[in-house]
Amino acid sequence: xxxxxxxxxxxxxxxxxxxxxxxxxxxxxxxxxxxxxxxxxxxxxxxxxxxxxxxxxxxxxxxxxxxxxxxxxxxxxxxxxxxxxxxxxxxxxxxxxxxxxxxxxxxxxxxxxxxxxxxxxxxxxxxxxxxxxxxxxxxxxxxxxxxxxxxxxxxxxxxxxxxxxxxxxxxxxxxxxxxxxxxxxxxxxxxxxxxxxxxxxxxxxxxxxxxxxxxxxxxxxxxxxxxxxxxxxxxxxxxxxxxxxxxxxxxxxxxxxxxxxxxxxxxxxxxxxxxxxxxxxxxxxxxxxxxxxxxxxxxxxxxxxxxxxxxxxxxxxxxxxxxxxxxxxxxxxxxxxxxxxxxxxxxxxxxxxxxxxxxxxxxxxxxxxxxxxxxxxxxxxxxxxxxxxxxxxxxxxxxxxxxxxxxxxxxxxxxxxxxxxxxxxxxxxxxxxxxxxxxxx
Numbered sequence: 194x195x196x197x198x199x200x201x202x203x204x205x206x207x208x209x210x211x212x213x214x215x216x217x218x219x220x221x222x223x224x225x226x227x228x229x230x231x232x233x234x235x236x237x238x239x240x241x242x243x244x245x246x247x248x249x250x251x252x253x254x255x256x257x258x259x260x261x262x263x264x265x266x267x268x269x270x271x272x273x274x275x276x277x278x279x280x281x282x283x284x285x286x287x288x289x290x291x292x293x294x295x296x297x298x299x300x301x302x303x304x305x306x307x308x309x310x311x312x313x314x315x316x317x318x319x320x321x322x323x324x325x326x327x328x329x330x331x332x333x334x335x336x337x338x339x340x341x342x343x344x345x346x347x348x349x350x351x352x353x354x355x356x357x358x359x360x361x362x363x364x365x366x367x368x369x370x371x372x373x374x375x376x377x378x379x380x381x382x383x384x385x386x387x388x389x390x391x392x393x394x395x396x397x398x399x400x401x402x403x404x405x406x407x408x409x410x411x412x413x414x415x416x417x418x419x420x421x422x423x424x425x426x427x428x429x430x431x432x433x434x435x436x437x438x439x440x441x442x443x444x445x446x447x448x449x450x451x452x453x454x455x456x457x458x459x460x461x462x463x464x465x466x467x468x469x470x471x472x473x474x475x476x477x478x479x480x481x482x483x484x485x486x487x488x489x490x491x492x493x494x495x496x497x498x499x500x501x502x503x504x505x506x507x508x509x510x511x512x513x514x515x516x517x518x519x520x521x522x523x524x525x526x527x528x529x530x531x532x533x534x535x536x537x538x539x540x541x542x543x544x545x546x547x548x549x550x551x552x553x554x555x556x557x558x559x560x561x562x563x564x565x566x567x568x569x570x571x572x573x574x575x576x577x578x579x580x581x582x583x584x585x586x587x588x589x590x591x592x593x594x595x596x597x598x599x600x601x602x603x604x605x606x607x608x609x610x611x612x613x614x615x616x617x618x619x620x621x622x623x624x625x626x627x628x629x630x631x632x633x634x
Contacts, residue, residue: 194218195227198261206231214239217264225268227256238264242275251281296387298348299341302332305378318485323460328374335360335371345382350392357401368403372396411555412563415571415617418453422618424535424548425449443506444513444523445531447499452528452557454496454614455607456564456583458483459557463525465512467504473497477584488584491604493611495619529557564610571613574606582606 195201196218206213206229217225217238228237238253253259253267271281296304310325320328339356340348353375361368376393383391398404413421429446441449451462461477469476475490482488492500503512509520515527533539536554537547544550565583568574582603 201227201236201256201261204236205229217261219265219268222269222272224272225253225264227264238267240268240271240281242271242281244275244278244280249280249282251285295344295346296382297341298343298345299337301345301378301382301387302337302341305381306332308381309377318479321480321483321485327370331367331371331374335367336375345379345387348379348392350396353392353396354401357403361401361403365398365403368401369398372398372401372403409556409559409562411553411559412566413555413559414563415567415613417552417555418563418614419618420549420552421535422450422453422614428535428548441531442516444503444516445527447503448513448523448528449531449560450499451496452560453564453618454493454499454611455490456561456568457490458561458584459525459528463513463523463528466510467507467512468510470500470512482584484584484586486584486586489600490582491607493608495611495615532557567613568606568610572606572609575602578602578606 194216195204204213204215204227211231212228214226214228216223217227219225224241226239226241228239230236235258236256238256238259240251240253242249242251251271253264253271256264259267274281274284306325306328309320309328311319313319336356339352343352357368357372357375360371372393376391376396379388379391379393382388425441425446429441429443448462451457451465452459455462455475457477461481464481465475469478470492473492475492477488477490479485479487500512506514508514511520511522513523515521515523530539532555535547535549536552537544537550538554561583565579568579568582569576578599581599
């Protein structure tokens with residue numbers, strides 16, 4: 194009987210034999226044997242057993258891939274199955290079939306994301322290509338490095354928490370989005386019987402140290418909007434002896450002003466096309482709005498002046514084109530970078546000499562909040578009307594029963610806002626009280 198690893202290594206057929214078998218000891222459990230052949234280097238671990246009155250043979254593995262200790266363990270597991278009246282060969286085939294049918298987390302993500310990008314959400318529209326790209330990025334950066342090779346059935350709640358806590362230490366918002374991604378993906382797997390219980394059920398952002406931050410309230414009053422407008426003009430004009438990164442291109446400068454005047458999102462402005470503009474109305478197609486609804490914006494005289502300047506520079510389908518000369522649209526990130534540079538926050542070491550360094554930090558999106566705040570507080574506009582002007586999805590009841598577009602009222606607000614900007618932002622006012630009073634009708 195073979196009992197040591199050295200005997201396994203030395204075991205081979207005699208010169209006059211092509212095949213030889215020898216029993217292997219295993220703590221008093223019988224049936225384990227080792228087979229060697231003269232025509233091959235590998236040796237086979239075999240288990241001979243009887244079930245239902247019939248003799249059967251099962252190959253447990255090959256040496257040297259399976260060592261003696263591993264062969265003994267596999268043998269003991271097979272013996273337990275026989276004692277239960279189960280045929281180890283059928284059990285192995287069943288497990289193999291299960292493994293073939295089981296998805297890895299990478300396979301699960303690939304299947305889910307294909308389903309996700311075609312499935313309408315709460316707004317009755319599928320997610321935008323940008324949103325799908327963001328989900329791919331979250332999976333690749335935060336989740337795939339540790340989860341991709343796991344079977345879905347083997348992913349535990351503890352493992353998910355560990356991974357998301359690590360992501361939260363770097364970016365809480367991304368960790369929350371990653372939790373939501375996993376929740377949807379594993380729910381998809383649950384419905385397809387890959388798992389019985391979704392390990393993310395009941396898991397909250399607080400459990401992964403990614404509690405939701407309070408909503409931003411920053412908006413720029415007229416005095417700060419005036420400083421921003423002036424800084425845009427000055428840094429755009431002051432090009433003498435400056436590097437390209439130290440000045441604003443005309444398209445970027447005009448796009449920032451358009452954000453102030455319209456309250457639109459940066460991507461809507463950056464990808465604005467000439468074909469979308471008819472006289473003083475800009476129609477943003479549904480596929481370019483967050484709510485997936487076509488949206489109209491009235492263009493007041495200040496906006497039309499900006500567009501007239503852009504028309505002089507026109508070199509393609511887009512109103513605001515990249516300075517690289519590629520005729521491609523301006524990238525939305527260019528607008529965020531410009532705002533950061535004006536505040537001296539474009540790099541880790543802040544620039545105290547930046548024109549707007551003294552202002553409290555604000556972002557491009559805060560310009561949209563500034564428009565909404567000024568429209569409601571300065572122009573006394575109906576908040577629900579302003580929501581429509583921002584292309585926000587209306588509350589369910591209003592969306593169902595209130596079909597009035599109230600376009601004339603919106604035009605009036607955009608016109609009066611243009612007058613406020615002209616009087617209080619573009620030019621320094623001589624009397625705030627008189628100017629504002631005239632504009633509140």
